[in-house]
Amino acid sequence: MFWNQERGFCMTAMKYEEIEIFKDIEFNPYTKARYKVSTFGRVISKKTGEELKPYIRSGYPTVMLHISAIKRKHFPLHRLVAITFLPNPFQFPQVNHKDQDKLNPHLNNLEWCTAKYNINYGDAIYRRIVAMLDHNPEFLCMETGLIYQSQSQAARELGLDQGNISRVLSGKHKSCGGYHFQWLFEFAGKLS
Structure with a gap:
């Protein structure tokens, strides 16, 4: 890990080719001025440089962001990462976790998709049937x-x-x- 004096945040090198990159969250001008999200799914406050602690909501790591001076909103980490880093030329509405782990918001694990694709991805149908039978x-x-x-x-x-x-x-x-x-x-x- 190393500290970037200029930008005031910590970057972690997981592998020699994989470096954590932070970008502004551009939900609106208010969030752009206050928060950054990383390719690893971490959110930091630009004001304090501290990482926001995620909590689990509907099975997904989520953070609460101020979207105005008085309003706050829940944002799942995987959606923040996808919106910030993944191009979505076909305007797909959902983000799929390639490894089927809802707790993994890493950029390399995410892809934009349709609802039908997301529901039927991997062994999802098998898992639903087993869950119903068991x-x-x-x-x-x-x-x-x-x-x-x-x-x-x-x-x-x-x-x-x-x-x-x-x-x-x-x-x-x-x-x-x-x-x-x-x-x-x-x-x-x-x-x-």
């Missing part, structure tokens, strides 16, 4: 100890909204109407 749909209500075969059954019996039960099971909400739910296979895994 997944036991039964889940447990932690308060009552009852096991339910379906979310609609639990919603009817407990007088709750099925969508809210789904959000608890997917981890988006912690509880629904004072009830906590967990997939049975996850609960059994914690016991063993």
Whole structure:
């Protein structure tokens, strides 16, 4: 690693031919003046020179950027890298991860694509089928100890909204109407 005094940021040489390059994020003039993104998927503040810490949102590393003096917006790192470094002459709407790892926003791992291509890329169809076959749909209500075969059954019996039960099971909400739910296979895994 070495420090570039002129630009005020650190560049890392991963391989002899691969150097981390930073460019301004040109979402709008406000972000251009404040942030830079690298080919490795790191975002730094131009003001402080510090790296913004990404968090996981919808399975992707994401950063929060100020887009005006008072507004902030979530930006997935892979999209920032693609928009900044990858030409998109056909105006494809989505960014595909070539290695199928959502946590890898490196420029060499990204490509612009159509939604159809992205959905069917690699072993995505196989993984969805395996997930459906392996997944036991039964889940447990932690308060009552009852096991339910379906979310609609639990919603009817407990007088709750099925969508809210789904959000608890997917981890988006912690509880629904004072009830906590967990997939049975996850609960059994914690016991063993």
